[in-house]
Amino acid sequence: MVDIATRVWNHKWKIDPIVRSLIDTDFYKLLMCQSVFRNKPDTNVTFSLINRSSKVRLADLIDEGELREQLDHIRSLSLSRGESTWLRGNTFYGKRQMFRSDFMEWFENLRLPAYHLEKVDGQYELTFEGSWPEVMLWEIPALSVLMELRSRAVLNQMGRFELQVLYARAMTKLWGKVEQLREVPGPRIADFGTRRRHSFLWQDWCVQAMLEGLGDRFVGTSNCLIAKNRDLEAIGTNAHELPMVYAALAKDDADLAQAPYNVLADWHEEHDGNLRIMLPDTYGTENFLKNAPDWLARWTGIRIDSGDPVKGAETAINWWKERGEDPTQKLIIFSDGLDTQKIIDLHQIFAGRAKLAFGWGTLLTNDFRGLAPDDGLEPFSLVCKAIEANGNATVKLSDNPRKAMGPQDQIDRYKRVFGVGAQDAFDVIV
Numbered sequence: 001m002v003d004i005a006t007r008v009w010n011h012k013w014k015i016d017p018i019v020r021s022l023i024d025t026d027f028y029k030l031l032m033c034q035s036v037f038r039n040k041p042d043t044n045v046t047f048s049l050i051n052r053s054s055k056v057r058l059a060d061l062i063d064e065g066e067l068r069e070q071l072d073h074i075r076s077l078s079l080s081r082g083e084s085t086w087l088r089g090n091t092f093y094g095k096r097q098m099f100r101s102d103f104m105e106w107f108e109n110l111r112l113p114a115y116h117l118e119k120v121d122g123q124y125e126l127t128f129e130g131s132w133p134e135v136m137l138w139e140i141p142a143l144s145v146l147m148e149l150r151s152r153a154v155l156n157q158m159g160r161f162e163l164q165v166l167y168a169r170a171m172t173k174l175w176g177k178v179e180q181l182r183e184v185p186g187p188r189i190a191d192f193g194t195r196r197r198h199s200f201l202w203q204d205w206c207v208q209a210m211l212e213g214l215g216d217r218f219v220g221t222s223n224c225l226i227a228k229n230r231d232l233e234a235i236g237t238n239a240h241e242l243p244m245v246y247a248a249l250a251k252d253d254a255d256l257a258q259a260p261y262n263v264l265a266d267w268h269e270e271h272d273g274n275l276r277i278m279l280p281d282t283y284g285t286e287n288f289l290k291n292a293p294d295w296l297a298r299w300t301g302i303r304i305d306s307g308d309p310v311k312g313a314e315t316a317i318n319w320w321k322e323r324g325e326d327p328t329q330k331l332i333i334f335s336d337g338l339d340t341q342k343i344i345d346l347h348q349i350f351a352g353r354a355k356l357a358f359g360w361g362t363l364l365t366n367d368f369r370g371l372a373p374d375d376g377l378e379p380f381s382l383v384c385k386a387i388e389a390n391g392n393a394t395v396k397l398s399d400n401p402r403k404a405m406g407p408q409d410q411i412d413r414y415k416r417v418f419g420v421g422a423q424d425a426f427d428v429i430v
Contacts, residue, residue: 022077028237048126051380245386363379
């Protein structure tokens with residue numbers, strides 16, 4: 001096991017880059033990329049970094065030259081032979097050859113496209129523009145770089161013994177969470193923490209701790225590189241990006257209203273089993289389910305990713321019952337702002353009423369709250385989203401209006417088209 005504190009003390013990024021591989025990314029990005037490669041390969045998109053925690057002034061903390069070096073290093077990466085063999089030959093969700101030969105040939109020759117970076121009022125404006133299959137693969141590595149460079153900026157101010165104590169405390173804190181979860185029989189948990197991790201080495205340590213502490217109740221990791229290296233299940237399905245871009249391509253309001261279902265129709269053609277998981281909250285869960293085609297009721301499950309998770313799960317259970325489906329045979333995945341007590345509470349409410357799983361993110365892989373001077377390592381909310389597709393602005397409404405994004409006139413239009421009325425606002429927990 002790596003001595004992380006010593007490694008941090010001796011950091012020289014040229015021998016320890018933040019992003020080590022093009023598969024140091026979330027599994028759902030590769031699944032979505034293959035779908036986009038098949039269905040919308042000629043779509044031009046723009047992705048942009050969005051710091052929801054504006055008090056964290058990234059441009060004041062992170063050296064621009066070092067950021068550029070890390071981003072340029074990512075652009076030099078390509079799939080290794082071993083990585084390609086793993087993607088081509090491994091079994092994912094019980095299916096061999098999940099990734100088609102034409103997609104793999106394209107991916108094996110891929111270098112990520114250029115980026116645009118500038119400083120604006122203490123923040124970095126980082127954007128990527130080009131063909132959707134290429135640009136979308138910037139999201140996770142870009143976030144990983146910004147998050148870890150922020151961590152390094154704080155850690156650089158600490159002495160060697162201070163670092164040892166910091167990581168000892170962080171390990172003790174995480175192990176305490178594992179012990180708390182171990183006392184409650186049942187919850188099945190996956191690591192969803194790549195996007196806002198403290199560092200790659202720390203995420204890898206957290207995964208090993210979860211595996212040892214929870215055994216087969218730890219079902220895998222969203223990080224493909226860690227899954228490969230640790231012989232774990234790679235976990236993930238799809239995300240808001242797909243309906244956001246499909247909606248932006250809509251010709252009129254009628255086409256817009258149908259866009260989220262067109263996404264899942266394309267997905268339905270490619271995947272079955274536990275990959276048929278709905279993510280209904282992009283434009284409001286209630287309206288999405290109300291107007292959903294009957295074939296979606298037969299899908300395996302649903303992911304709850306914003307709003308009140310209890311309300312969201314109850315809505316899904318009632319919807320299945322109304323459609324003649326047995327909720328106890330359906331899978332509900334919770335993935336929004338989870339920590340141990342929230343996982344335990346949700347499991348106690350819904351155990352036996354549906355199959356349950358939990359995608360544990362930032363507060364698994366980046367919970368250094370209260371451990372650094374001035375709480376300088378407190379996790380914060382940083383995202384990288386598609387903001388434009390073929391010249392049209394993208395919109396996300398969410399079940400939590402504080403996660404909404406897009407121009408206000410388009411937000412108003414989408415609310416009208418999707419029948420979204422007053423919404424309850426919730427603090428965004430990273």
